[in-house]
Amino acid sequence: MSAKVTIERLGHLGDGIARGPVFVAGALPGEVVSGELDGGRLTAPRIVTPSPDRVSAPCRHYKTCGGCALQHASDAFVAAWKQEVVRTALAAQGLAPPFRAILTSPPQSRRRAVFSGRRTKHGVLVGFHARASGMVVDVPGCLLVDPAIARARPCLEALTRLGASRKGALALTVTVAPEGPDIAVAGGKPADAALRAELAALAEAHGLSRLSWEGEVIALRQRPTVGFDGIAVTPPPGAFLQATGQGEAALRAAAAEAVGNAARIADLFAGCGSFALPLARRAEVHAVEGAGEMVAALDEGWRRASGLKRVTTEVRDLFRRPLLPDELARFDAVVIDPPRAGAEAQMTELARGEVARIAAVSCNPVSFARDAAILVAGGYALHWVQVVDQFRWSPHVELAALFSRDHIPV
Missing domain, CATH: 2.40.50.1070 (OB fold (Dihydrolipoamide Acetyltransferase, E2P))
Incomplete structure (x- = not known):
């Protein structure tokens, strides 16, 4: 059945959404689009009235490759939309923190x-x-x-x-x-x-x-x-890394600012040490990660480096066995960078504890907002959010944020 719809907003996967809802790939808010209605999706869409934010996709593979869903939108639009995705997720939890300007990785930077x-x-x-x-x-x-x-x-x-x-x-x-x-x-x-x-x-x-x-x-x-800020690590084969060096540097800088002058830091979901090792230039760090081979890589990187303070490691499943308040009590700050599911169990224990500062890093605005609400309910203040776009032209969003106990100056 032929139909003509007006796009009201973008969904979390980058599709345009019209009333119904009707999903339209490659459409932008405000555009009038015609096509064949197949269930809740408009197929073979044709843009009748284009948005002023529409641009020509720079990549010749855009129409066939599924890697980039947003090349048809201007950089300014994508940046504002990604900020709004995070802002909306937090608003659903009753949170409205200040936002810093988004930091976007350049083309040809995926490592x-x-x-x-x-x-x-x-x-x-x-x-x-x-x-x-x-x-x-x-x-x-x-x-x-x-x-x-x-x-x-x-x-x-x-x-x-x-x-x-x-x-x-x-x-x-x-x-x-x-x-x-x-x-x-x-x-x-x-x-x-x-x-x-x-x-x-x-x-x-x-x-x-x-x-x-x-x-x-x-x-x-x-x-x-x-290199994690100049500290060399040999990761396990196929190990997780931040997608771009620029994105990693932006997240690391935000985390370092958030922990301030803390002398003892816990890095939870530490991976191969992208946060733990650079932070060890100025603080003692305890790195906790569930994958033993990543912990071994982190530990070896620390032992081979020079000028770092003490780094201890622990292989631990933080989903099943989060650090408890008495274990957290010896730290002045925590860095936490969980997978997409977030870290509800660990955030619950942090909310029960008294760690002064928490640098939270996330790749999922929805799970981050849920976890943020847990911390705020436990007495933490959410001071700022820094959105980092290292998956350029995709709907994917990363961010860092600072939480602190209200009596701690920021």
Whole structure:
């Protein structure tokens, strides 16, 4: 059925939403759009009245690739919208803190990306998935990834040719390292002796620092490192890292400001140490993380570095076993950077405790707002929110914030 709708707002995935609701991909608020109504979605949309915020997408892959949902919107619009996403989530919890200006990573700054690799009848295909589809789209001109990742494409194609089965796709995680690309592969053939030899030769030929297959290191030419404010760490294969160096630096600066002059800091969900190690230049840090291999990487990075104060580590599932108020009592400040689900159990214990300052980092405005409300109900003040956009042209939002006990000056 043909229909014409007016877009009222954007949804959290970047779709335009008209009354109904009717979802329209690629539409902006205020636009009149026509198309075929299929359930609650307008298919084959045609913009009748464009928004003044509409721009020409800079990437030639925009219409087919599902990686960037918002290239049709101006940078100013996207920045304001992402701020509003966080503001709306907090308002739903009765919170209205001051917001700082958003910080956005530049194009070609993604230092880590996950590609899909498939064998085809005529060769191989390496790229990203199309929007809401299992189809892989070739993206040789991607404007998101660091040029070092773009240069690794021939290697990714060779890996797919060697190790992908006819039925499934490889997941190829590429991380930029000064020593050469660090590639971790999942979903491939079993690594028998012949495949191992071929993979090792490929790693040598393409100058990889490390090649891992299903979590096992197949080739290690040089230990790949990531610099956390100049402190070198070798992360486990495929380990989580902030998407861009600029985004990580922005979040780290916000966290460092939030903890102030604290002498003893707990870093919860510490990962490989992106916050803990730089903070150790001025404070003793206790880093807690559920993944043992990340804790080992953090600890090794500390032992190899110079000029850092004491860093202790603990492998602990903070969802099941959050730090309790008596354990938190020895810290002057906490940095907490949980996964998308947030940290409800740990925030509940923080709210019961007396830690003076909390630097909260989040990649999910909704779970952050829920957790923020727990802290505020426990007597904390939410002083400011800093939105960081390191997933340029996507609906994804990251942020940092400062909470403190009311009697603590900020």
